Amino acid sequence: METCRLNANHVHIGVPLPGDVYDEHGQLLLSKGQILNSQAQLDHLLERGLYVELRLFEAHFKPSAASPLPVENKFDPFLVRGTMKLSLNRLLRGITDASTSGAQIVEFAEHLEAYVHTDAEAAIAACLLDQQEESRGAAHSLSSAILSALLAKRLNWAKERQRSLACAALTMNLSMMDLQQRLFRQATPLTPVQLEQVHAHPEAALAALQQIGITDPLWLKAVAQHHEAPSGKGYPQHLTETLEDGQLLRIADIFFARASARADRPPLPPAQVIRALFVEEGQGACAPLVATLVKTLGLYPPGSFVKLANSEVAVVFRSGATPQTPVAASVKTASGMPTMQPVRRDTARAGYTVAGAVAPGKVSVGYDLGKLWITDALNS
Known part of the structure; x- marks a missing residue:
C-alpha cells in the first residue's frame, strides 16, 4: 500500500475524515468519518504521523492548483513540496511505459524554478526536513534539482542551460526508484545484484530518456555522467574529463544522500556534509562548484539544527550577516525540554552564537516546524 503523510493543512478539528488514516507501520489509527475534537489530540497524532492511501490523498487532500506560486500572500513551501513530490513520482514512473513525455518533464522543471525562486531558503529547509519514508526516490531527485537550480543560478548559467x-x-535516478525505496529500509550492505543496479542506473536512465524522444545533449550527458568523477574513480565509464553540469549534479546528489536518513545510519548534519565536501572536492576540478555550494547554503543551511552558546538547540531558518551567524529559532531549552513554540534567536548576539551542528535525528519537537517559513513569508 503506497501512502502519503498528512500535515496540519490536511486535517481539521470538527471535520469528518474522508477515509481511513494509518500510522507509519500501516496500523489503523482513525476510521473514515471520525472527527478530531481537540487541538491537543490533533497535535499528538500529527507528531506520531498520519498516513492515508495515495489514491485517497490525490482525491481529497491534493491541492487543485499546479502552480507553486503564493496564493493570497500565503506560501507554504512544505505543502507545495509534498504535492510536487507526488507529481514527480508519477512522472518518473510514467517514463518507463512512455506515458510521460519530455514536455511534461520540462513543464515540471519550470514549476520547480518558480517554487525555488519564490523563497530559496524555505525550499532548502523543506528538503532537509523531509525525512519521510514514502517516495524516497522522487524526494531525493526533487531535492537535488532544487539545489542544482540554486547553484546554476548563482553561477550565472544561461537560462536554457539551467533548464536542461x-x-x-x-530524471537522473529514474531507473532505480524502487531500489532507492528498498535501500532506505535496508540496514545491510548492498548485495552484488543491487550494486550492479546502482552502477548501471546512469546508462539505464539515459536509455529510458532517449526512448521517449529526449534529444537535449546537455540533459542527456548530465544524466549519463552524474556519477563520474574527475579522478576517474566514478562510474559507469570511469571518465576523467567530464561535463561540468554532470559534476554539479554529483555534488548535489552527494549532499542530499548524506543529509538524508537511511536504515543503516541517521541523517548527517548538513554542516558536516558541507565540510566533508570541501575537504574531498575543494582543491580539484570541482573546487568552484563546492565554493558555490558554500556561498549558496552557508555553513548552516536553513532547515539544519545547531546548538547555541547557551546550550539551546535551534533550527536555522534564515541566513544571517555572515555564514557563521544565521537567524535561528530555538526549539529546545538548555535543559533539553522542547519549547512551547519556536523562539527566534539572532546568532550574531552574544549568548546565542552557534556552538556547533546537531544531527537531525536527535531533535524532536511537538509542532510543525514548517510554519516557521509560512509565518516569515507573511511577515517579511
Whole structure:
C-alpha cells in the first residue's frame, strides 16, 4: 500500500475524515468519518504521523492548483513540496511505459524554478526536513534539482542551460526508484545484484530518456555522467574529463544522500556534509562548484539544527550577516525540554552564537516546524 503523510493543512478539528488514516507501520489509527475534537489530540497524532492511501490523498487532500506560486500572500513551501513530490513520482514512473513525455518533464522543471525562486531558503529547509519514508526516490531527485537550480543560478548559467540541468536532476535516478525505496529500509550492505543496479542506473536512465524522444545533449550527458568523477574513480565509464553540469549534479546528489536518513545510519548534519565536501572536492576540478555550494547554503543551511552558546538547540531558518551567524529559532531549552513554540534567536548576539551542528535525528519537537517559513513569508 503506497501512502502519503498528512500535515496540519490536511486535517481539521470538527471535520469528518474522508477515509481511513494509518500510522507509519500501516496500523489503523482513525476510521473514515471520525472527527478530531481537540487541538491537543490533533497535535499528538500529527507528531506520531498520519498516513492515508495515495489514491485517497490525490482525491481529497491534493491541492487543485499546479502552480507553486503564493496564493493570497500565503506560501507554504512544505505543502507545495509534498504535492510536487507526488507529481514527480508519477512522472518518473510514467517514463518507463512512455506515458510521460519530455514536455511534461520540462513543464515540471519550470514549476520547480518558480517554487525555488519564490523563497530559496524555505525550499532548502523543506528538503532537509523531509525525512519521510514514502517516495524516497522522487524526494531525493526533487531535492537535488532544487539545489542544482540554486547553484546554476548563482553561477550565472544561461537560462536554457539551467533548464536542461533541472531536467537532468529530476530524471537522473529514474531507473532505480524502487531500489532507492528498498535501500532506505535496508540496514545491510548492498548485495552484488543491487550494486550492479546502482552502477548501471546512469546508462539505464539515459536509455529510458532517449526512448521517449529526449534529444537535449546537455540533459542527456548530465544524466549519463552524474556519477563520474574527475579522478576517474566514478562510474559507469570511469571518465576523467567530464561535463561540468554532470559534476554539479554529483555534488548535489552527494549532499542530499548524506543529509538524508537511511536504515543503516541517521541523517548527517548538513554542516558536516558541507565540510566533508570541501575537504574531498575543494582543491580539484570541482573546487568552484563546492565554493558555490558554500556561498549558496552557508555553513548552516536553513532547515539544519545547531546548538547555541547557551546550550539551546535551534533550527536555522534564515541566513544571517555572515555564514557563521544565521537567524535561528530555538526549539529546545538548555535543559533539553522542547519549547512551547519556536523562539527566534539572532546568532550574531552574544549568548546565542552557534556552538556547533546537531544531527537531525536527535531533535524532536511537538509542532510543525514548517510554519516557521509560512509565518516569515507573511511577515517579511
